[in-house]
Amino acid sequence: MMNIGGFVKRVIIIVVDSLGVGELPDAYLYHDEGSNTLVHIAKAMGSLQIPNLESLGLGYLVDIPEIKKVAPPLGSYGKMGERSPGKDTTTGHWEMMGIILDRPFPTFPQGFPQDLMDRFHQAIGRKSLGNKVASGTEIIQELGLEHIRTGRPIVYTSADSVFQVAAHEETIPVKELYHICQKARQLLKGEYGVARVIARPFVTRDGKFVRTERRRDFSLPPPKETVLDLARKEGFEVIGIGKIEDIFAGQGLTEAIHAKNNSQGMETTLRKTRERFAGIIMVNLVDFDTLYGHRNDVSGYARALEEFDLKLLEVLQAMREEDVLFVTADHGCDPTTESTDHSREYVPVLIYGEKIRAGVDLGTRESFADLGKTVAELLGVEGEIYGRSFAGEVMARVQN
The missing domain is CATH 3.30.70.1250 (Phosphopentomutase)
Structure with a gap:
């Protein structure tokens, strides 16, 4: 059995807010049949200049010529389904960090009582x-x-x-x-x-x-401890960038840094990656959702993806040997549909680091929580965390 815990000292989680990669089987319950945020943007634009995301394996999650399948990819890749009911930011992030909700948060289509x-x-x-x-x-x-x-x-x-x-x-x-x-x-x-x-x-x-x-x-406070809480209790630094502090009601963080936009969020992520610390950086890039997805701005969304891709390269270059990077999303928000709401979609999970095996296809994961469970195993953090870790599938050079 592989002894994985502790071999990774730092985890960087970048949430590309709303970058869905195709409708979930129950999308019809949310009136989201046919939604596919990434594919529809790429097709509408004719091409996307995102070579760094493609190098990590993004093209293997969608079968369209507009997004290249780089062979061999530098990272491991897969997509994740959502177990919790709903398609909102809080539900997605909480599930990512190990909480599965048994009922959706209330909505008020007729206004508030x-x-x-x-x-x-x-x-x-x-x-x-x-x-x-x-x-x-x-x-x-x-x-x-x-x-x-x-x-x-x-x-x-x-x-x-x-x-x-x-x-x-x-x-x-x-x-x-x-x-x-x-x-x-x-x-x-x-x-x-x-x-x-x-x-x-x-x-x-x-x-x-x-x-x-x-x-x-x-936000409401999470109903139980998340991976962020458990990591902090073990003495790790847990840095939230963007609206992470808001989403988790400040729980589980040792430092919170708000960002005005994607650019500032990525600049802060880069600066923190260059610093010495042990623990987790979790960043939410909200512009994709707020400025482009909800406003059905296809070209704006595409441009933001290309700008993010350039900054992503700088983060990859700044990473240390003991680092692991996850690039993922919390839901979809397909700007090509008539709706301006979130969409119930699978999300990508791209994993990169010197200790990560390249080209591992993780397939379709049953829950966003698999990411959190993996983070916990990589850092050697224990606790009541929902999900199935894929650390053993992607880790290289671990002790037996």
Whole structure:
């Protein structure tokens, strides 16, 4: 039996938010039949310049000429299905770190109940506008002027389990908006326990209302320990970059670094990779989802993938012998469909490092949690973690 634990000192997990690779068998339950974020973007563009992702084996997960199968690939590769019900960010990340939900977070397609809104208004000392399912970019155009006139925050939701609060930065300062969202988070529990309360500040630019990069998410805390918690308890550093702190409600992290966009997220990841530490870096690159997937911006999504691919090369070059890199996603968000919602899809898992065997096909994993279980085994961390590790399949040069 291979003694794997402890042979890896550092794990880097990059979550390309919404990069799905094909519909799950139960996609019809979510009205997502035919969704395939990566394939449809590549076909719509005719080609994608992503040589570094291709070198890690991405082309073996999709059978289209627009994405090359590099032979032999430098990394191991596979795709993962989601066991938990749902297709949202929180569910995907939690499952990735070992938590399987038995029921989805609640959604509110008719808006939030009046009794809840009455308590929310009492808590924040003012009434709100909206309270309906809406596109965030559209509702601020619709209600922005009334919001400025009345000082009332704009509340809206989507097909996901979210309670979103939008406010103009000159009408309700950002810190006050965060405080309003914290009040909402305190109320949104039990049957109203949405996955995330999201602060959505916006400003006026060129005569239009435009959302800023000062968004903040307030998630429910995970119901049990994740791989991040277990690693921290064992003395490892656990660094969350982007909205990782928000997704896990700050649990399991030794350091949290927020990023304004993909570029800053990757620059921070590169800087941390060059530093000396032992443990986990987990980064979420949210622009793919927020700026391009939800807005059905195919060319923007493609351009962001190509920019990410260039930065990925720098991370690969900065890695040390004891490092292992995972590139994955948390759900899909196919920008070529009529829907602007997330899509229920498989996600890629690409694994690279000097201790990783090249060209191993991991096939289709039953759960995102297989990644977390693998991370735990690589670092020698033990605990109650759902999933089936593939560390033994991909590790090279381990002791017997």
